[in-house]
Amino acid sequence: MCDHFSAREALLLLTPEQMGRADRAAMEAGISGSLLMENAGTAVAMRAQEICPHGGHVLVLAGPGNNGGDGLVAARLLAERGYRVRLALLGSREKLSGDAAIAASRWQGGLEKLSAGIDLSADLIVDALFGAGLGRPIEGEVAALVEAVNACQRPVLAVDLPSGIDGRTGCVRGAAFKAAKTVTFFREKPGHILLPGRLHCGEIHVADIGIPDAVLPDLSLKLWRNHPGLWHDVLPVPDVEGHKYARGHTVVVSGPAHATGAARLAARAALRAGAGLVSMAAEEDAIPALAAHLTAVMIKKVDGAQGLAGLLSDARLNAVVIGPGAGVGQATCERVAACLQSEAAVVLDADAVTSFKDQPARLFDAIEARSAPVFMTPHEGEFSRLFPDLAEHADKVEKTRKAAERAGAVVLLKGADTVVAAPDGRAAISARDAPWLATAGTGDVLAGMIAGLAAQRMPAFDAACAAVWMHADAARRFGPGLISEDLPEMLPAVWSQLAAERCAD
Ligand SMILES: NC(=O)C1=CN([C@@H]2O[C@H](COP(=O)(O)OP(=O)(O)OC[C@H]3O[C@@H](n4cnc5c(N)ncnc54)[C@H](O)[C@@H]3O)[C@@H](O)[C@H]2O)[C@@H](O)CC1
Numbered sequence: 001m002c003d004h005f006s007a008r009e010a011l012l013l014l015t016p017e018q019m020g021r022a023d024r025a026a027m028e029a030g031i032s033g034s035l036l037m038e039n040a041g042t043a044v045a046m047r048a049q050e051i052c053p054h055g056g057h058v059l060v061l062a063g064p065g066n067n068g069g070d071g072l073v074a075a076r077l078l079a080e081r082g083y084r085v086r087l088a089l090l091g092s093r094e095k096l097s098g099d100a101a102i103a104a105s106r107w108q109g110g111l112e113k114l115s116a117g118i119d120l121s122a123d124l125i126v127d128a129l130f131g132a133g134l135g136r137p138i139e140g141e142v143a144a145l146v147e148a149v150n151a152c153q154r155p156v157l158a159v160d161l162p163s164g165i166d167g168r169t170g171c172v173r174g175a176a177f178k179a180a181k182t183v184t185f186f187r188e189k190p191g192h193i194l195l196p197g198r199l200h201c202g203e204i205h206v207a208d209i210g211i212p213d214a215v216l217p218d219l220s221l222k223l224w225r226n227h228p229g230l231w232h233d234v235l236p237v238p239d240v241e242g243h244k245y246a247r248g249h250t251v252v253v254s255g256p257a258h259a260t261g262a263a264r265l266a267a268r269a270a271l272r273a274g275a276g277l278v279s280m281a282a283e284e285d286a287i288p289a290l291a292a293h294l295t296a297v298m299i300k301k302v303d304g305a306q307g308l309a310g311l312l313s314d315a316r317l318n319a320v321v322i323g324p325g326a327g328v329g330q331a332t333c334e335r336v337a338a339c340l341q342s343e344a345a346v347v348l349d350a351d352a353v354t355s356f357k358d359q360p361a362r363l364f365d366a367i368e369a370r371s372a373p374v375f376m377t378p379h380e381g382e383f384s385r386l387f388p389d390l391a392e393h394a395d396k397v398e399k400t401r402k403a404a405e406r407a408g409a410v411v412l413l414k415g416a417d418t419v420v421a422a423p424d425g426r427a428a429i430s431a432r433d434a435p436w437l438a439t440a441g442t443g444d445v446l447a448g449m450i451a452g453l454a455a456q457r458m459p460a461f462d463a464a465c466a467a468v469w470m471h472a473d474a475a476r477r478f479g480p481g482l483i484s485e486d487l488p489e490m491l492p493a494v495w496s497q498l499a500a501e502r503c504a505d
């Protein structure tokens, strides 16, 4: 088994501001800024050599700060190794300061003035304009150069971040390079994973530049890349002596007779996620439709919100999903309230979230009054209905965190860069490219998977992260032509791989 702590540590993400603190802590520990820059430039040169044939032509675009300093170091090393290097600097050499000025003093080649019209004919363009210090949108001459580089079809190697990408939010500020590769230092930044930043980075390499891991605890970091290393060790694994009751009992609340499909998807997903038992709570009129389709899933007849509350008073039913196919309105609010009165973990999806758009405080108060976990799985539209004041926030991590804190729930803000946040501030960003997930019913499957994992008593934040990752992995395995019904059927393969990796650790 791998060291759980170190696997999680490797997945930590640092904002540019936190990276600056890590940098200063490393210097206080005796590692000079100049050495960090030399190591950063060395890592950039190494990646450049992978892209560019030996002796090839490299154009380095250097900015006025330390990102430019890294570019100056890489330029020197590549020239020493036989490459033809041209260097274009934004601003004047005299204005460089600190470590960047030292790097410039060691550069023996010529300096071109950076402009939109510079000759771009090179085998590789190194983007060392701006990194963590991007302080405003890229405009004017520099923006025109970025567009010209993006249009010229030559490979770009970005230093730290593609210039123009905000390292904290992943937003494009003005204009941004489209890189083939990005070399970053110490740890990834949120902007490498959040969209659209991720689409500008190409392949990401994280280089060790000598900052010791010992600086991490003082930074109190709470943001990770969502990857199995984050939750592997708490993934439920059935033991040989275990029976189905030990693996929990998930209840899915069905929609009315004409809308039972979404709940059936969630129920199937809960089973495949490993819940020992799954039951469908249904009103009488929905039962014929459900009975015609369900096999391993049991049907429990309930009568209104009160009937649901009665069913859920059995503490063995320890996870419940409500929302898929539920319909928007007061009846759903009453059923949600019944769920929240129970001691089960509650997953609020789709209509269960939207039904509270005019009375979010009622929902948050009911959540505050309970101790078992609550999950909410909004996409951007549902999020804006429940948290209208947060919806326009440019920082997806921050807005999900604020929503989680306000609601007292684990919030999953869905998208191709799904952010999971817990009320205590922990958050994780997913970077799974699975475009086939954009099809009807996949959200119902995700809700069921979360409840299936929660029923097995996986800690709430980890269960949400694992469900998001496994859901995307299932989609990626199936590939083109995916429909939501396929997702639960891919989960055995996802589980097998996770189990094999666990054994190999
Ligand atoms: N923090 C660390 O641990 C390390 C940082 N290093 C490098 O240092 C970089 C950060 O350096 P800095 O803080 O100097 O910041 P940057 O070099 O990213 O940029 C700051 C400079 O760019 C200017 N600027 C910002 N936005 C602009 C815009 N839109 N248009 C025109 N000018 C703009 C600023 O006025 C300032 O002069 C990192 O990205 C990384 O490449 C490395 O040298 C190694 C160690």
Ligand SMILES: [K+]
Pocket (backbone or CB within 6 Å): 067, 127, 128, 129, 130, 131, 158, 159, 160, 161, 162, 163
């Ligand atoms: K850059």
